[in-house]
Amino acid sequence: MEQARLEDKLCIDVANLIVQAIIGIATLAGVMVSLYQVHREKIIRMEEEKRKQSTRISLWYEEYRDRTDWPRDDRFVWRAVVLRNASESPVYDVIVTCVGISGAGPEPRGEDNGRDFPYRTCVGTLPPGTWYVWLPTGGAGMHIRTAPEGTFTDAGGISWVRRGNGKLEEIGSEPALFYELDLPLGWGGCKRLDR
Numbered sequence: 001m002e003q004a005r006l007e008d009k010l011c012i013d014v015a016n017l018i019v020q021a022i023i024g025i026a027t028l029a030g031v032m033v034s035l036y037q038v039h040r041e042k043i044i045r046m047e048e049e050k051r052k053q054s055t056r057i058s059l060w061y062e063e064y065r066d067r068t069d070w071p072r073d074d075r076f077v078w079r080a081v082v083l084r085n086a087s088e089s090p091v092y093d094v095i096v097t098c099v100g101i102s103g104a105g106p107e108p109r110g111e112d113n114g115r116d117f118p119y120r121t122c123v124g125t126l127p128p129g130t131w132y133v134w135l136p137t138g139g140a141g142m143h144i145r146t147a148p149e150g151t152f153t154d155a156g157g158i159s160w161v162r163r164g165n166g167k168l169e170e171i172g173s174e175p176a177l178f179y180e181l182d183l184p185l186g187w188g189g190c191k192r193l194d195r
Helices: 001-049
Strands: 057-061 077-085 091-102 121-124 130-138 147-155 159-162 168-173
Touching: 057 147, 057 159, 077 091, 077 121, 077 147, 091 130, 121 130
Parallel strands: none
Antiparallel strands: 057 077, 077 130, 091 121, 091 147, 147 159, 159 168
């Protein structure tokens, strides 16, 4: 009988050890999952903070407005491009390039059009607000559809490209180096949009 009690006590002790081990493993797994989630949320917050200003920069062709200040260079078809900086700080080294969306026009990525690509304008600093700049293009013949692509450096020193389709990408160099442009560049500035 005493032997049976000792065996029962041993079984109970072993069962308690197994339960405690399972609880310990579950606790450890819970702590590891929590630490992973905290780390992941920190990375997401850091990425959001890094992209905070760049996501507030946009550009598009201005439609249906008769401007009289367009450049008089007849080699190009000039399009007004609206530049919107909805952040509180300027962005720098802004370069706007005409890229192809469809048809037999320029390449859809500005850096693929080469350093001597004529359909590009160097703006320089873009203050907060809504502005416009004239962009030389080849026109829209033969069902060519183009869009403006913009590169810029944000206030934190990170360079970005806003593709003609709206996609935002971080780039590893300043805009002029991204396009492999010869320096110095002729920065032309932009004009406030009168709305």
